[in-house]
Amino acid sequence: MNQKKSKSLPDPTIGLLQKSPTGISGLDEITRGGLPLGRPTLICGSAGCGKTLMSIEYIMRGALEFNEPGVFMAFEEKAEELALNVASLGFDLEQLIKDQLVRVDHVHIERSEIEETGEYDLDGLFIRLGYAIDSIGAKRVVLDTIENLFSGLSNENILRSELRRLFQWLKEKGVTAIITGERGESSLTRQGLEEYVSDCVILLDHRITNQISTRLLRIVKYRGSMHGTNEYPFLIDEEGISVLPVTSLQLDTEVSTDTLTSGIATLDRMLGGKGFYKGSSILVSGTAGTGKTSIAASFANAACLEKKRCMYFAFEESPSQIIRNMLSIGIDLRGPIKDGFLEFHASRPTLHGLEMHLVSIHKKIKRFKPDVVILDPITNLITVGSVSEVKAMLIRLVDFLQNEKITVMFTALALNNTVNEQTDEGISSLVDAWLLIRDIENNGERNRGLYVMKSRGMGHSNQVREFIITSQGLNLVDVYLGPDGVLTGSAREAHILREETGLALQDQAISRKDREISRKRKVLEAKIAGLQTEFESVEEELNKVYLEEELKAEIQNKTRQELTERRIGKEAKNKVQSPVAKKK
Amino acid sequence: MESALEYHLELYITGTSPNSVRAINNVKSICEEYLKGNYELKIFDVYQLPEIAQREQIIALPTLIKKNPSPQRRLVGDMSDTAKVLRGLGIVIND
Numbered sequence: 107m108n109q110k111k112s113k114s115l116p117d118p119t120i121g122l123l124q125k126s127p128t129g130i131s132g133l134d135e136i137t138r139g140g141l142p143l144g145r146p147t148l149i150c151g152s153a154g155c156g157k158t159l160m161s162i163e164y165i166m167r168g169a170l171e172f173n174e175p176g177v178f179m180a181f182e183e184k185a186e187e188l189a190l191n192v193a194s195l196g197f198d199l200e201q202l203i204k205d206q207l208v209r210v211d212h213v214h215i216e217r218s219e220i221e222e223t224g225e226y227d228l229d230g231l232f233i234r235l236g237y238a239i240d241s242i243g244a245k246r247v248v249l250d251t252i253e254n255l256f257s258g259l260s261n262e263n264i265l266r267s268e269l270r271r272l273f274q275w276l277k278e279k280g281v282t283a284i285i286t287g288e289r290g291e292s293s294l295t296r297q298g299l300e301e302y303v304s305d306c307v308i309l310l311d312h313r314i315t316n317q318i319s320t321r322l323l324r325i326v327k328y329r330g331s332m333h334g335t336n337e338y339p340f341l342i343d344e345e346g347i348s349v350l351p352v353t354s355l356q357l358d359t360e361v362s363t364d365t366l367t368s369g370i371a372t373l374d375r376m377l378g379g380k381g382f383y384k385g386s387s388i389l390v391s392g393t394a395g396t397g398k399t400s401i402a403a404s405f406a407n408a409a410c411l412e413k414k415r416c417m418y419f420a421f422e423e424s425p426s427q428i429i430r431n432m433l434s435i436g437i438d439l440r441g442p443i444k445d446g447f448l449e450f451h452a453s454r455p456t457l458h459g460l461e462m463h464l465v466s467i468h469k470k471i472k473r474f475k476p477d478v479v480i481l482d483p484i485t486n487l488i489t490v491g492s493v494s495e496v497k498a499m500l501i502r503l504v505d506f507l508q509n510e511k512i513t514v515m516f517t518a519l520a521l522n523n524t525v526n527e528q529t530d531e532g533i534s535s536l537v538d539a540w541l542l543i544r545d546i547e548n549n550g551e552r553n554r555g556l557y558v559m560k561s562r563g564m565g566h567s568n569q570v571r572e573f574i575i576t577s578q579g580l581n582l583v584d585v586y587l588g589p590d591g592v593l594t595g596s597a598r599e600a601h602i603l604r605e606e607t608g609l610a611l612q613d614q615a616i617s618r619k620d621r622e623i624s625r626k627r628k629v630l631e632a633k634i635a636g637l638q639t640e641f642e643s644v645e646e647e648l649n650k651v652y653l654e655e656e657l658k659a660e661i662q663n664k665t666r667q668e669l670t671e672r673r674i675g676k677e678a679k680n681k682v683q684s685p686v687a688k689k690k
Numbered sequence: 691m692e693s694a695l696e697y698h699l700e701l702y703i704t705g706t707s708p709n710s711v712r713a714i715n716n717v718k719s720i721c722e723e724y725l726k727g728n729y730e731l732k733i734f735d736v737y738q739l740p741e742i743a744q745r746e747q748i749i750a751l752p753t754l755i756k757k758n759p760s761p762q763r764r765l766v767g768d769m770s771d772t773a774k775v776l777r778g779l780g781i782v783i784n785d
Contacts, residue, residue, distance in 0.1 A: 214747045221778035223754075224767035225712075229704045230736060230748035237740035259750060259766070 123330040126174075126246070126282040129167030130160065131469075132349030136325065136334040141306060146273050146283040148303040150295045151310030156321060156342055157286040159195075160310070161248040162188065163346045164284055166197045168246045169207035176246035177238040177281075178210045181254035185210040195346045209238045215258030222261060228268040232275060239281060247276065247283040253297045273302045294326065305329045311337070318490050320459035323349055339461030341469070350465040361385065366478070366513055369408030370401070372582035373541075373556070376571065378564040382539055384477075385511040386562070387504050389534060391518040392543030396554050397575050398517035399423070401541070402480045403432045403439065404580050405515055410442035414477035418450045419467060421486040425450035436579045449474055460491040460499045467503065471512065478513045485519040497536075504536055538562045543573055546585075546594050553594035556582060572598065697721075697729035697779070698758035704751050705737050709768045713752035716769035724781050756780070 125139035134140050141147045141164070149157050165176035180188060188210060189199040202208040211234060239247065252272075255265055276283045285303055287295030294300045300307055307326040312319055322337045340349040365380040374381045382388055388405075390398045399422075406416045420428060428450070429439050442448035451470060458466065471479065481503075487496050500516070507514045516537070534540050540559040545552050554573040558566045571582040572594045586593035586601050593601050701717055703710035714733065721729050736743050736751060746755065754765040756779055765778040776783060 211744055213749060215749060219762065219764050221763060221765045221774055222767050222771075223765050223774045223778065224716075224770035225709050226750045226752060226767040227707075227709065228749055229707075229751040230702070230743050230753065231750075233704070233736050233740050234743040234748070237743070255749070 125331070126168075127172060128164050129171045130163055130347050130349065132338070132340070133323075133347070136323075136338060136349060137306075137328065138332050141282055141284070142328070142331065143282055144277060144280045145305040146276055146285055146303045147306040147308065148285050148287060148295070148299055149308045149310060150287040150289050150300070152289045152312060155289075155310040155312040156340070156347065157310055158183070158250050159191070159342060160308075160347055161250050161284045161286055162192055163195070165208060165246055165248055166192060166195075166199070166202070167346075169202050170197075173207075174245040175207045175209075175242040176248070177235065177242070177244045178208065178248045179213060179235060179238070179250065180210060181213045181215065181249070181251050183250075184212045195344065206242045209242050209244065211235075211238050213254075215254060217258050217260075220258065222259065226261075226264065228255075228265075228272065231268075232272065236279070239279060245281055247281045248286070249283065250286045251288060252285055253287055253295065253299065256297050269299070270302050300326075306331075310340075315459065316490065318456060318459045320461045322461070339459070339465055341458075341462055341465040343466075343469075345469075348465060348469055350461070350468055360511075362511060366405075366414070367408050367412070368401070369404035369406075370580045370582065372571070373401075373580075376556075376558050376567040376569070376582065377539070377561050378566055380564070382513060382561075383563065384513055385508055386513060386538035387507070387536065388513070388515040388539045388541065389518060389537040390515060390541045390543070391520045391534075392554075393520050393545055396543040396545065397573060397580070398519070398543065399428065399482055400432070400435055400437075400575055400580055401543075402482050402515055402517050403428065403437055406448060406478060406480055407432075407437045407439060407442065409478040409513075410439075410445075410447040413447065415446075415474065416442070416448045416478040416480070417471060417474050417476040418448065418480045418482065420450060420452040420482050421455050422483060424452050434577065435575055436577055449476070455486045455490050458490075460487060460495055463487065463490075464499050464503060468506065471507075471510070476512060478515070479507060480515045481517070483517040483519050501536060534559070546572075548594060549597045551595050555585065555594065695728055695730050696759060697725050697756070699729060699731045699779075700746075700755045700757060701731060701733045702736050702742075702746065702748050702751060702753045702755070703733060705735055710752050712768040712770065713754070716772075716775070717754055720769065720772060720775055720779075724776065724783070725779075754778075 124143040125137070125141060126143045127134050127140035128137075149160055151157050162178060165178050168174040168176045178188065183191070185199075185203075192199050199208065199210070203210060213231070213234075235247070238244065252269070255269075256262070259265055273283075273285075285299060287297070287299045289309075290296035290298070294307065294309060304327075306328045309324045309326050311322040311324070313322060314320075321340050321342065323340050324337045325333045325335065338349050340347055362384040364384040365382060366384055367374050367381040368377070390401050392398050402418075406418055409416045418425075418428075423431070429443075432439055439448060443450070449470075453463075453466075455463070457463075467479075467481075484496065484500060487499070491499070504514065520542075539561040542557045542559045544555050544557065546555045547553075554575075555570045556573040557570055558568075560566075570585055572585045574581045574583060583598075586598045699717070699721070701713065703713060717731065721731060734742060736748060742748075746753075750766040752766065752768060754769065754775075756763045756765070759780070763778050763780070765775060769775050
């Protein structure tokens with residue numbers, strides 16, 4: 107842009123060609139800076155391929171973004187028609203004309219009104235153009251489509267020599283010019299304009315394969331400059347033209363060791379406990395109805411919960427359909443959408459060609475700058491291209507996403523169930539992690555088994571897990587390896603139930619025995635108590651006899667004593683009487 | 691007086707270029723010969739009046755525009771082909 111400010115003719119002493127940036131997204135990358143400054147560029151292509159649009163966008167962006175006034179000389183459309191056409195791209199041509207930044211000169215030429223009566227030249231055109239350029243100090247000029255002169259005037263010799271003079275004159279004027287030309291049968295343009303404009307030639311094409319059209323741009327020649335030589339798809343939408351440069355397919359992207367959770371804790375555990383690497387690409391493939399979209403939505407939801415931005419490209423279902431369906435498994439995507447973390451883009455694959463999809467995905471990603479991108483499912487793209495084309499497109503997409511450090515998850519519908527034949531558009535070699543969901547059919551029911559086929563750079567489980575979709579969300583459980591083989595679904599549950607029953611029975615048996623022992627102990631204790639009582643009573647009996655004997659002996663002893671005393675004759679009869687009564 | 695004249699012609703030229711000089715001479719002689727007293731010829735130098743080129747849709751020079759009588763016709767060139775000039779002006783010669 108600083109180069110632009112100099113606004114002078116390219117200095118021959120400077121080795122590098124100076125360029126005039128177009129401002130058209132992608133085109134400046136391909137041309138390494140823009141169109142050759144101060145030289146004419148030819149844009150050619152068949153009808154309806156976007157020549158006029160590209161040239162007017164060059165003028166508009168020049169005026170708006172680079173502050174370079176421009177002259178648009180229209181041989182086909184009137185100024186009002188042009189204004190209408192560019193209004194659809196959000197440009198206000200009328201205002202720019204008022205601001206003296208753009209001048210539109212409509213050249214009307216009608217053969218039936220003209221009689222050629224001898225020698226003439228095109229000085230009228232030169233004067234008009236010169237006047238227009240000088241009146242606003244234009245740096246950019248478009249002649250659209252100058253070949254119309256050939257239909258209005260019949261003297262080709264004069265026209266050709268005048269055109270040569272015109273291009274020379276434009277160079278002298280130091281303006282960067284675009285000349286548009288209709289594509290001819292065998293040459294780039296019908297009138298062979300490429301002979302005169304030899305500095306830069308851009309060819310636009312509009313190709314239809316399988317009823318789907320793709321716009322393509324190719325730089326046929328660019329003298330004195332490096333440029334991309336491929337055919338680049340481009341898109342015309344409400345923001346004008348965007349060209350998709352095929353990213354350099356060098357494998358020098360920086361990698362991250364940060365991880366992102368998959369939204370399923372049990373799956374994270376299978377992936378070394380962390381989830382997916384940030385900026386990696388993940389393929390989820392499986393047969394129909396295995397829950398690929400559910401995994402994708404769960405991943406998107408988890409990313410949004412961590413305040414990451416996520417963009418979801420749906421090629422099969424509408425956003426509201428996905429939101430409704432995900433509500434049924436306990437994932438509410440409405441919140442993230444409202445908070446601006448999640449953005450859905452749903453389109454039928456047949457809307458554009460593959461390249462166009464790539465361009466539009468690029469554009470949307472550049473605008474939204476997501477951390478996570480989901481494409482669901484890529485297999486639908488096969489309806490608009492062959493397997494190899496889809497693969498080429500995905501390689502470019504993955505390449506772009508890795509450069510931008512965006513994590514991408516693809517879902518793919520596998521049509522067969524054999525892992526070895528399973529290629530998934532051949533992109534399994536391209537992705538960093540590959541989750542495969544397979545149907546496990548057993549006991550008259552269908553269950554889902556999830557494998558981690560690969561996960562580059564992290565230890566991951568080699569176990570098949572049963573993938574369960576419930577109203578609370580997604581979960582993975584270990585499958586049961588029983589004597590009858592792998593058990594899943596109700597067979598697994600029955601097995602668990604059986605085991606639980608066995609445990610309960612065992613528990614009961616143990617507790618019964620415990621009770622018996624305690625009862626026995628009680629009986630024994632009772633018996634011991636009885637014996638003790640018996641012993642006590644016997645002991646008491648014995649004691650009683652013993653006491654009586656003692657008492658008896660005492661009394662006898664007393665009696666004897668009294669008798670002895672009475673014999674001595676001391677006391678009266680009372681004393682004698684009492685022991686007798688006691689005796690009785 | 692002017693409104694009575696049948697032919698209104700405008701000749702656009704570029705300074706004194708050979709084509710322009712020839713065109714002026716040719717137009718004048720044709721008019722004098724075939725339209726004597728019945729024409730008005732205005733000559734414009736487009737170099738002097740560049741904005742007029744856009745207004746009058748001029749590309750090739752010299753250009754002779756027959757404004758009246760209608761239909762409007764444009765003649766380009768140095769007017770050396772008299773037969774074509776006459777046809778363009780709608781003049782039928784009975785020779």
